Amino acid sequence: xxxxxxxxxxxxxxxxxxxxxxxxxxxxxxxxxxxxxxxxxxxxxxxxxxxxxxxxxxxxxxxxxxxxxxxxxxxxxxxxxxxxxxxxxxxxxx
Amino acid sequence: xxxxxxxxxxxxxxxxxxxxxxxxxxxxxxxxxxxxxxxxxxxxxxxxxxxxxxxxxxxxxxxxxxxxxxxxxxxxxxxxxxxxxxxxxxxxxxxxxxxxxxxxxxxxxxxxxxxxxxxxxxxxxxxxxxxxxxxxxxxxxxxxxxxxxxxxxxxxxxxxxxxxxxxxxxxxxxxxxxxxxxxxxxxxxxxxxxxxxxxxxxxxxxxxxxxxxxxxxxxxxxxxxxxxxxxxxxxxxxxxxxxxxxxxxxxxxxxxxxxxxxxxxxxxxxxxxxxxxxxxxxxxxxxxxxxxxxxxxxxxxxxxxxxxxxxxxxxxxxxxxxxxxxxxxxxxxxxxxxxxxxxxxxxxxxxxxxxxxxxxxxxxxxxxxxxxxxxxxxxxxxxxxxxxxxxx
Numbered sequence: 414x415x416x417x418x419x420x421x422x423x424x425x426x427x428x429x430x431x432x433x434x435x436x437x438x439x440x441x442x443x444x445x446x447x448x449x450x451x452x453x454x455x456x457x458x459x460x461x462x463x464x465x466x467x468x469x470x471x472x473x474x475x476x477x478x479x480x481x482x483x484x485x486x487x488x489x490x491x492x493x494x495x496x497x498x499x500x501x502x503x504x505x506x507x
Numbered sequence: 508x509x510x511x512x513x514x515x516x517x518x519x520x521x522x523x524x525x526x527x528x529x530x531x532x533x534x535x536x537x538x539x540x541x542x543x544x545x546x547x548x549x550x551x552x553x554x555x556x557x558x559x560x561x562x563x564x565x566x567x568x569x570x571x572x573x574x575x576x577x578x579x580x581x582x583x584x585x586x587x588x589x590x591x592x593x594x595x596x597x598x599x600x601x602x603x604x605x606x607x608x609x610x611x612x613x614x615x616x617x618x619x620x621x622x623x624x625x626x627x628x629x630x631x632x633x634x635x636x637x638x639x640x641x642x643x644x645x646x647x648x649x650x651x652x653x654x655x656x657x658x659x660x661x662x663x664x665x666x667x668x669x670x671x672x673x674x675x676x677x678x679x680x681x682x683x684x685x686x687x688x689x690x691x692x693x694x695x696x697x698x699x700x701x702x703x704x705x706x707x708x709x710x711x712x713x714x715x716x717x718x719x720x721x722x723x724x725x726x727x728x729x730x731x732x733x734x735x736x737x738x739x740x741x742x743x744x745x746x747x748x749x750x751x752x753x754x755x756x757x758x759x760x761x762x763x764x765x766x767x768x769x770x771x772x773x774x775x776x777x778x779x780x781x782x783x784x785x786x787x788x789x790x791x792x793x794x795x796x797x798x799x800x801x802x803x804x805x806x807x808x809x810x811x812x813x814x815x816x817x818x819x820x821x822x823x824x825x826x827x828x829x830x831x832x833x834x835x836x837x838x839x840x841x842x843x844x845x846x847x848x849x850x851x852x853x854x855x856x857x858x859x860x861x862x863x864x865x866x867x868x869x870x871x872x873x874x875x876x877x878x879x880x881x882x883x884x885x886x887x888x889x890x891x892x893x894x895x896x897x898x899x
Contacts, residue, residue, distance in 0.1 A: 423643040424670065424724065425661075425737050426775025427752060464771060466677035466688055466696060467645035485583070485647045492581045496639040499657070 414447050416475050418498045423469040423484075431498050438501075446497060450475055452490035459486040471495055570612045570623070574604045575634040577652075584634045584650060600665045604633035604653060607671030614672070614707040615679070618797050619805045624678035626809075631675070635665060644670050646677035658729065660751065666726045668711060672704035673723070679703070684812035692816045693774035698781035699808050701738060706797040716789040716796040722746065740786035743779030759783040761818070761851030780850050781818060788846035792839065799839050803829045819855070822847040826854045836863035 414435040421428040435443040453473075458480065464470065468484035473495065482491050570591065576598075577585035588601050595602050608631040615621040623629045632650035641654025644664035651674040653664045664670050677700050680686055686696035701723050709719050723746075724737030734747020734755070743757035757779030758764055764780065767773040785804060789796035803825050811824040825847075829840035840862075844854050 421769035422771060422775065424645065424664065424673070424775070425643075425727075426756075426770050426773075428769055464688055465645055465647045466680075466700070467643065467674065468647070469643055469645075470769070470771075484643065484645055485652070487581060489581075492638070496641075500640055 414450060414476055416446070416450065416473065416494075416498060418474075418495060419472040420499075421470050421472070422464070422467070424467045431501070433498055433501060442501065446494070446501075449490055449494040449497060453480075453488070453494045456488040456490050458482070459488070569628060570609060570616075571628070571630045572605055572608050572612075573630060573632050574601045575632065576601070577634045577637040579636055579639050579655075581638050583637070583647065583652065584632055585636075598635070600635040600653065600655070600663050603663075603665035604635050604651070604671065607665060607668055608633055608651065608675060610668065610711050611672045611675045611707050614710050614797075615703075618706075618710060618801065621679070621805075621809075624675060625682040629678070629682075633671075635663075644674055646674045646681075648681065651675060651678075656727070656729075660729060660732055662727055662729055664727060667724050669701075669704035669708045669722075670724055670727065672707035673700040676700040676703040680808065683809040684816070685814060686812065686816055687814065688771050688774060690772035690774070691777070691818050692814075693771050694777040695781055695812075695816055695818065695821050697774045697778035698785070699804065701740070701778060701782050702785050702801070702804055705740060706801045709795070710797050715794055716800075717793065719796070721786055738775075738779070738782065740782045743783050757782075759850060780852075781821065784822070784846045784850045784852070787849045788842050791842045791845060799833065800842075802832060803839060803843065806832060818852055822852045823855050823858055826858060830862060 416433045416435070418431045418433075419428065420430075433446065435446050438446065454475065459482070464483050465485050471482045471487075471491075473480045473482065473491070480491075482495070487495070572589075572591050573584075573587060574589040574596075575583075575585035576588045577583060588598070589596050589605050596605075612623060612631060615623070623631065633653065634650060635653045635655075637652045637654050640657040642656050642661035642664075644651070644653045646652070651671070653674075654661075656662045656664065677696070680696050680699055684696075684699075686692040686699070688696055705719065705721065705723060708714075709716075720736075721740035722736035722738070723740070725735060727737055728734050728747065732747060732752060733749040734752070736746045738755070738757060739746040743759040744755050746755040746757070748754045756765060756773075756776050758777065759779055760783075761780060765773045765776045767776065770776065785800060788803075789800040792799050807821070807824045807828045811828055812821060816824075822843075826840060826843050829843045830836075833839040844859070847854060
């Protein structure tokens with residue numbers, strides 16, 4: 414499973430990208446992330462509404478399918494998935 | 508009092524409001540709490556909300572800070588860790604959020620006579636330790652939210668006093684001009700937050716415009732990042748230049764306005780333009796930036812603007828406000844015109860023509876009468892010798 418995370422906006426107004434190919438991860442990480450991704454995709458996305466000031470927009474691309482979420486309106490599995498990828502990945506300039 | 512307060516507190520009994528304050532959605536809860544507080548004040552009661560969980564029993568209308576610990580989750584607000592008047596915590600993030608929101612409250616009260624975010628004593632709620640390695644601070648429409656940073660690029664966001672002033676000011680904007688968070692109005696929303704964030708810092712440190720570093724978010728980047736701060740009023744676009752983060756993209760002039768899709772149309776990028784205009788104004792006028800430049804910006808934000816607003820409309824509004832506050836044609840109004848011109852925005856010709864004749868020869872040069880003197884001489888002559896104030 415390939416997951417690309419783009420974080421944009423936030424107080425600093427920066428765009429940061431992380432990419433994860435679970436095939437290259439240790440089995441424990443691969444399993445955890447694929448499970449989180451499945452749970453996230455099953456969770457209903459919050460209805461689109463104006464972003465909170467300084468909130469980060471998260472564009473999560475899972476195997477080619479994009480999802481957009483914002484700080485403060487994120488179902489738990491999405492938050493866990495995003496945090497996990499941020500922790501795993503290395504921040505890269507746009 | 509706002510009309511929805513009147514409507515709510517006039518027609519809904521307090522026990523139902525109390526139920527809404529406990530169980531309604533966020534907006535309903537806020538309104539119900541407002542109405543309860545307002546009606547309690549009218550009845551002379553000390554506090555209507557003391558029994559509601561999470562609300563501390565402090566007299567309404569004053570400075571009421573509550574700091575919560577989200578304990579590395581994204582659940583808000585979290586557990587109360589410090590309420591108004593409580594002793595300091597061992598946790599620096601808690602104390603920074605507490606002290607910073609207190610200083611911001613004091614700043615707005617002392618300088619502009621504003622009673623908290625909504626001017627009606629709204630509680631100042633902050634949650635720290637939000638999320639995992641969360642490298643951000645935000646205003647969620649109801650409270651301030653701070654992350655710990657990832658320790659790689661970002662430190663915790665409460666470290667910087669102006670960041671706290673910035674977040675709280677998003678609340679002020681929400682309750683006043685309500686500038687939509689996209690494109691030019693969004694960049695103005697951002698800029699007003701930066702302006703009152705830096706002014707709060709200057710006021711706290713007793714710094715004149717000349718002494719300020721004019722930096723936003725100093726100390727937020729870790730030492731691994733090549734940069735001094737997140738934004739610079741003085742020289743937008745120069746705050747950082749880092750191999751991982753790239754270069755500070757802020758423009759300082761309309762000709763460099765960035766048309767981008769991300770960040771709600773570049774609200775944190777194009778805010779460099781109005782930020783720099785404010786910097787030019789404050790340094791032209793000299794002295795304490797919150798007194799004249801800040802007052803013009805404050806009255807503009809809270810009384811002159813509402814909803815969709817372009818840079819041009821904002822500039823025109825500050826020009827009119829300067830005349831109302833300090834006199835048509837007086838030094839502050841001339842400086843406002845010069846400051847916007849310095850970032851490529853000309854005050855609308857009709858407005859300038861309607862007022863006293865102003866002398867604008869060299870946009871980059873600061874020349875004006877001392878406050879008061881010019882107001883008595885509304886028609887300034889281009890050729891007349893004028894006293895020049897040195898920029899400290």
